[in-house]
Amino acid sequence: MTTFIFLKRLFLAIFAIYLLPTFASAGWWALQDRPARWSEANWGSAGILPEASQSDEAAVYVFSAKTGGLKGAVASHAWIVTKEKGARTYTRYDKVGWGSPIRRNHRPADAFWYSNRPELVTKITGEDAQALIPKVEAAIAAYPYAEPGGYTIWPGPNSNTFVAHVLRSVPELGAVLPPHAVGRDYLPDGAFVHLDQDGKDLHLTIRGLIGLSAGVRSGFEVHFLGLVAGIDVMRPGIKIPAFGRIGV
Template sequence: MKFVKRLLIVIFIVYLLPTFASAGLWAVQDHPSRWSDARWTSAGLLPKASESEDAAVYIFSAMTGGLKGAVASHAWIVTKEKGAATYTRYDKVGWGSPIRRNHREPDAYWYSNPPQLVAAVTGSKAELLIPKIEGAIAAYPYAEPGGYTIWPGPNSNTFVAFVLRTVPEIGAVLPPHAVGRDYLPNGQFIHVDDDWRDLHITLRGLLGVSLGQRSGIEVHFLGLVAGLDLARPGIKIPALGRIGV
């Protein structure tokens, strides 16, 4: 009985308290009431594609809209072929054709929320990665209409996380508030990244752990993530994000 009480206290402090704090901060801020009132234009984070001959890969994340914006973010992928004059953006969405290509500016606000750059790879390495990324996107198992569930997944973050696990050379994991990122496709219980540097164990994204060079030490509870970032020392806080280097 004492163990159960202590476990509930830990869950409250580690997962629920930060979630309530994030919801409180969200409640006192101004937000667009409708998607049509939100800002969707470029945040000016990326240079014009024509300014560089180099290939590039970017992973972005931004807090989403509505009530879920208090605790959850939306992630997407941006690529640029060597010598290309434009970027290509890939999102997973919950309406129409799920995998959208260039439906927004590559570095656009999402529901008026500024994007966060999660990872950037440029030059010859990006040139080698782009075909692998495109292959992973083509292989994503929930790319058809209806292949989207807000919680626990598969959602927009499940899609990007799938690509990051399939192409681990990108060297990134999504932030702790990317709810749905830990949902493994096709009912998988365990997954080892292709380079064997990260291990993921989960019960349909609801309860699990991730361990490894990129993930550090993570414990997942109902889509919320808490843990330690070892590669870039920091703390991963549910709903609030990452604090550290």
């Protein structure tokens, strides 16, 4: 009887924390006007970034935008943008599931993704950015799933696994991907545990399916089947599966 009560409470907790927000997001998403095909979607600039030539400052940005089709109800796609000091163009890095897996500049730096406006996850400019760009590029070069075929839409490794790898490898970027970045908690090479290089965030996972993260940047998160719920401490807020982060 005790086991039955425990399992019942566990199921109710999973339903309330993970499944209910997911169903609500799916219902809201179904009511929106979305492009039927990728060829009908807007992939142009969202006008978030200034022209690269307007400033000599170095910069590093991380973006995330909801993806297309039914996946967009619960999942997003993330990418990285850099600009060297004095450069007149941005360099964008995405991990995709077709062709050459890590793409450079296949879309404008701040482009819509399947007509969905991107959110800015983090922004570093000036001397700090210039110092971080070599570290970011080294982390990109060291990503272990960079070859054709190194992509699995769920639970990973996918586009968000790639960006999360860079954020963990360069903790000075000071960010984690939003809760709807499905695949971000998949650790390379099937690792069970990862401590960020500065020792401030700890990640435990079983192949991105179930686990937790805790630390300065992550707050406290529990992920279940790619869905993330948690709280932020340093920047007060809550993380809701499928919806994202709400707070400061």
